[in-house]
Amino acid sequence: MLLMIPGPIELSPAVKGAAALPAPSHVAPELVAAFGRVLGGMRQVWRAPEGAQPFVLAGSGTLAMEMAVCNVVDPGDAVVVVDTGYFSARMAIMLERRGAQVQLVSAEPGHTVAPDEVEAALQQRPARAVFVTHVDTSTGVRADVQGIARVAKAHGALVVVDGVCATAAERLDQDADGVDVYLTASQKAVGAPPGLAMLVASPGALAARAQLSHLPPLSMDFDAWRPVMKGYESGSPSYFATPATSLILAADAAFADLNASGVEASWSRHQATADRMRAAWQHLGLTLLPHDEAIAANPLSAIRYPDGVDASFLAGVRERGVVLAGGLHPKRKTQYFRVGHMGWVTTRPDLLAATVRAIGESLSDAGHRGDIDAAVVAVAG
Numbered sequence: 001m002l003l004m005i006p007g008p009i010e011l012s013p014a015v016k017g018a019a020a021l022p023a024p025s026h027v028a029p030e031l032v033a034a035f036g037r038v039l040g041g042m043r044q045v046w047r048a049p050e051g052a053q054p055f056v057l058a059g060s061g062t063l064a065m066e067m068a069v070c071n072v073v074d075p076g077d078a079v080v081v082v083d084t085g086y087f088s089a090r091m092a093i094m095l096e097r098r099g100a101q102v103q104l105v106s107a108e109p110g111h112t113v114a115p116d117e118v119e120a121a122l123q124q125r126p127a128r129a130v131f132v133t134h135v136d137t138s139t140g141v142r143a144d145v146q147g148i149a150r151v152a153k154a155h156g157a158l159v160v161v162d163g164v165c166a167t168a169a170e171r172l173d174q175d176a177d178g179v180d181v182y183l184t185a186s187q188k189a190v191g192a193p194p195g196l197a198m199l200v201a202s203p204g205a206l207a208a209r210a211q212l213s214h215l216p217p218l219s220m221d222f223d224a225w226r227p228v229m230k231g232y233e234s235g236s237p238s239y240f241a242t243p244a245t246s247l248i249l250a251a252d253a254a255f256a257d258l259n260a261s262g263v264e265a266s267w268s269r270h271q272a273t274a275d276r277m278r279a280a281w282q283h284l285g286l287t288l289l290p291h292d293e294a295i296a297a298n299p300l301s302a303i304r305y306p307d308g309v310d311a312s313f314l315a316g317v318r319e320r321g322v323v324l325a326g327g328l329h330p331k332r333k334t335q336y337f338r339v340g341h342m343g344w345v346t347t348r349p350d351l352l353a354a355t356v357r358a359i360g361e362s363l364s365d366a367g368h369r370g371d372i373d374a375a376v377v378a379v380a381g
């Protein structure tokens, strides 16, 4: 089975090998070295500013989101949430539970929010922080994080970006773009198994934690984890809560893959893959949920079902050995499906071609005709 969903994803042989090793102790020398390399690797992939702190916790992307919320926002703080779909809505719920005053700036499914709209919201009411989902995995839309961050900074707001799915697949320079928290999870474009929450906090975000009047839960407190992360990076481990040691070994292999050719190469490969996949969708007579290709995300495609086809066609794709995902946006769920094309598969045109062929043939079974051979050539070259 070929796992072509927007995470978890197919893993490289090196990552699979590392994940299969016996779980080391949290203070074993090989684990300490691997943990240190993961944190250093994050600094490179994120392009973290001087004085930033990377964190890796056992947990999923949702934990990383909550960790960001409760370390930079106090109850009563005003915040802006750029709402592009399912995951921004989740962020807003977390902020409400933290007691923040949440102002949503919302886009219709398949659309994004312009920096001007964020500017207008900030002019109406200053905010402590602006929250953005880099790639909204529910709609396949990419937000203009750079433009939104510029506006937020000009209004003195912190910038928190949910990069789950986007990190390593979409251009982002945490330092140059002025992003205070950039967070992700191991199972998306980073290319490791699920189970690690990853986050880099800028000096501004760390200062926000220091100034909180209501402390975050201990298990996700920047200040509780900082000495542990610093310890791993300097080669002297200390215990606070047991890290997911097997996953750290797998993440170490994933970052070694990423940093061997550099994050720039990873961004370009994801862009080129997305371009080829979009050419294939055209040959198959398919259209995207994002209303404009310029905002269509690189790590996945959200594709409308053509007339006469519905979610039952996904079973035909699975029978051909490829697993896809259904729709996720509550307003449009039944109208589209999703294909992940991130991580290791971006180095394997043969697997991308097998995916396109399985989709083309199943559509054909459902009565929708496209040019399957042309679509396969578009991805396989």
Ligand SMILES: *Cc1c(COP(=O)(O)O)cnc(C)c1O
Residues within 6 Å of the ligand: 007, 060, 061, 062, 063, 087, 133, 134, 135, 136, 137, 162, 163, 164, 165, 185
């Ligand atoms: C997958 C995803 C999440 C949630 O991550 P989990 O690991 O499932 O908790 C959050 N935000 C975005 C944009 C995602 O793609």
